[in-house]
Amino acid sequence: ELAKNTVLDKSVNVRESTAFALSTFDSKASIPLLIKLLSDSHSSVRGWAAFAVRMNGYDSPEVRNCLVLLLQDGDFDVRFEAMVGLAKLRDKRVTQVLMNELGKEPVYDDLVEAAGDLGDIALLSVLYKLRDEFEPFDELNTSIEILENLKSKL
Structure with a gap:
């Protein structure tokens, strides 16, 4: 519930920490929050969100489409997480x-x-x-x- 507020926080550090925190537990309720974080303006937030998706094996058409968009990201770490995540989803x-x-x-x-x-x-x-x-x-x-x-x- 608290994470709903932190995904929109002005602080990049708060959003990044939220994405990381969401990687540490498996709850499908976090998918809508991660989808928001996957399109964040900061690469570190996108990277941690993609990591969270991959680590928890979240799968939905919307998640997959977000990861496909991240294949073109300017940050290698973000692209890396998207590649590995999509591969795991076959x-x-x-x-x-x-x-x-x-x-x-x-x-x-x-x-x-x-x-x-x-x-x-x-x-x-x-x-x-x-x-x-x-x-x-x-x-x-x-x-x-x-x-x-x-x-x-x-």
């Missing part, structure tokens, strides 16, 4: 953005893991390229295995 609208990001350095383990979570075999070519360029690591091996298993069932 929303294929993140496929191309994830492919592009996995083609850049540095390569983040969470994004490699997100490729497996997404379950889109189109990501296999990028993962194979990473395997050729870097020492194998658990997230990469797991994601490749997941996607190869999916491909074999087609």
